Amino acid sequence: MATVAEGIRYAERVVSGEILACQYVRLACLRFLDDLKNGEARGIYFSRPRAQHVLNFYKVIPHVKGNLVGQPIELMDWHIFILINIFGFVIPLIDEKTGERVLKSDGSGKPVMVRRFRTAYNEVARKNAKSTLSSGIALYMTGADGEGGAEVYSAATTRDQARIVFDDAKIMIKKAPLTLGRFFEFNKLAIYQEHSASRFQPLSSDAHSLDGLNIHCGIVDELHAHKTRDVWDVLETATGARLQSLLFGITTAGFNKAGICYELRDYAIKVLRGFDSNVAGAIKDDTFFSIIYTLDENDDPFDENVWLKANPGLGTCKYWDDLRRLAKKAQEQVTARVNFFTKHMNRWVTAESAWMDMIKWEKCKYIAPQHELNTYPLWVGVDLSNKIDICAAVKVWRTNEGHIHVDGKFWLPEGRLARCSRQMAEMYRKWAALDRLTLTEGDVIDHAQIKEALQAWVSGESLKEIAFDPWSATQFSLSLAEEGLPLVEVPQTVKNLSEAMKEVEALVYSGRLHHTQNPLMNWMMSNITVKIDKNDNIFPNKSTPEAKIDGPVALFTAMSRVLVNGGNKTDFLSTLDPIEDLLML
Structure with a gap:
């Protein structure tokens, strides 16, 4: 069973150099450890029970693809790290009229605590089980987060793309009828929980059809493919009525450096640097979680010794031999390099079939x-x-x-x-x-x-x-x-x-x-x-x-x-x- 201690240990191993990681993952781990140690001075607390609760939920989630179909998911250490960050850190709820902490109604005098992170950005190379992680989060936010009438949505540029996270979640319920099937029902259009009046649905990128939503969790899949910021902006606006909503962008690197994804990526990097106030351009934002698995600037994409930086699941859910085959093809065929760089090394380029090697x-x-x-x-x-x-x-x-x-x-x-x-x-x-x-x-x-x-x-x-x-x-x-x-x-x-x-x-x-x-x-x-x-x-x-x-x-x-x-x-x-x-x- 996955434990909070494993997630903390992952951060420590990254910082010590025991786990190979790029500068942005290292910054995410430094930020996490710094918040564990010094967060309370800023009103940020880490709740081990809350963090463990989401990890426990994954015990009943089965694999839906590959040779492990039907077997319980064993979270990788980097998955655990992301989950305990998003769901473990809490802050006191503040009454906006009085500026005072809102107290629990049980007479204990303790404050109501809500999640610290309202936005999360996860960028990682393909085939590292990010959709599996996201499908689990969507189900958790729909029926295990204690939110009445929760509205959870997966959004993408097309309805078919948006259905990837949704359909994986639906298959999870089918494969685990004695566990997940007790909490959720589903049809072609939605997963729902009747007793809490909560539902999970896929949405296409037609931003005009998204008005009127009251979102508890919005998951935007393959954010790099969004040509405009309309979907992200509409979803972000629709979370305002929830006390601890989550807007989660998941993506690989892409081509459009003028779009919303690269804009968020730039912001994410500045936030990662924000725990050190002396870094130029750093931003302090305690509500924004980000982690980016990519190569460092001077890394050679064809050097397999650095591939783990962009592929934390390499050797577990992604195969070395397959990646070596793709690297060989990219070395021999210039036209194959862009796909290798973006999808498998998680590096950004601008044109889908670029002629020039822009790194050079x-x-x-x-x-x-x-x-x-x-x-x-x-x-x-x-x-x-x-x-x-x-x-x-x-x-x-x-x-x-x-x-x-x-x-x-x-x-x-x-x-x-x-x-x-x-x-x-x-x-x-x-x-x-x-x-x-x-x-x-x-x-x-x-x-x-x-x-x-x-x-x-x-x-x-x-x-x-x-x-x-x-x-x-x-x-x-x-x-x-x-x-x-x-x-x-x-x-x-x-x-x-x-x-x-x-x-x-x-x-x-x-x-x-x-x-x-x-x-x-x-x-x-x-x-x-x-x-x-x-x-x-x-x-x-x-x-x-x-x-x-x-x-x-x-x-x-x-x-x-x-x-x-x-x-x-x-x-x-x-x-x-x-x-x-x-x-x-």
Whole structure:
């Protein structure tokens, strides 16, 4: 039988280094032990009976999958740690009108105690039995938590996804009719307990259908897949009438760093650091529990010695041989790496079928000082896209040793903010505030403004060429040519961009490319997807309409000229056909 002592011992073993763990798990354990020792000074108490009560409940919960179907679940030590955190810590209930502690009605003079944690965030790699843990919590909150009329919901992006936790809970009842079957009944739509008027139901992500709920427990499965924050916000709002509600987010790592999941993850990390008030950016929040099982920043995802950090159930509910097979596939096939990194190493990337290894890209941090860059030959790639979206210009300097330095400028019409998603508008405003994006007035880009900015940007440098795609940029290029700037057309074809992309990739992997860590450029680079043709050519595509790639395309355009005889200067007039030539006379 699982005991509270096992959960405490787990924390101690993590902190001592006996159990391999990442920095965030170690912080969660340090926070727990610190609260055990010093929590009462802040009005936080640890109730062993309450913690043991939820562990006892799991004694009657059977496995529902695999070769252990029907047998009682034996909680792993990390499961026990999570449960005793969420259900063991309590605080006195405070009367909001008087500010005084609410006392029990039995005349004992003791205060009413309620759970401390109202929100929990659990991020761990796939196949570590997090759904099993969540299904047990859902059943416990429905019928064993002493809450009258409890409303418990599992929510996800689709009803089928939401039913995973729900259906597992239903099978648990079926497999344990003499234990769980005495407490719960169920039908296709709900699990319910008649004597307490409580129920557990799955919900889809249609936030408009969630109004009017009075939630005791909400479990949001695979939170990373939620494109908006609507479901989370509605569920959080619906817990206000309960004294000790719980909103529980469970997830693996994902791709959308602009979504609610990554936002919560960022907050969770700051809370984990919050037990040390001297840490910059730390947040004190005694109502928020978080634990994140992932690799540390410098860990090699293909080193099996670190896999336990992201997979605490490895060797118990997840098999070493299977993970080794997936790692081998990811090493050999670039397209398999994203899935391996996110689902099995619990690392976040941005695009589902990303071309660039963003871990390597983000390590290319150093760029030479401007006075040194001025001595190197410079090529500029321009991608004007269209007049109602992002326009990009990227500088590429080449050193005598073959290293490449990259910097970029971006423009966006301010009117675009009203036509894109709320999340993208917030990101664009953030990048503009960081001076990494220029918002221009109106609904369309003024190419004259870009021309003026581009002239000033390259002034005083060893400019070889400005390379551009002639499609939709004829007038812009003519106006630049009139200023005497060296221009050359680079149509965006497989022939022109494939080798440039491969060269950029090789430079990044060898550590010979250096860039300014512009977050807008980083985001765009992570959005690139590719499809390899029968001749091993590649061409940049984007994963979604809002996943812009203009900056990288401008980089590839410039790089294509660097690869052509060292980017020898080409007379712009010689690239025009006779009709265009006559028009200029």
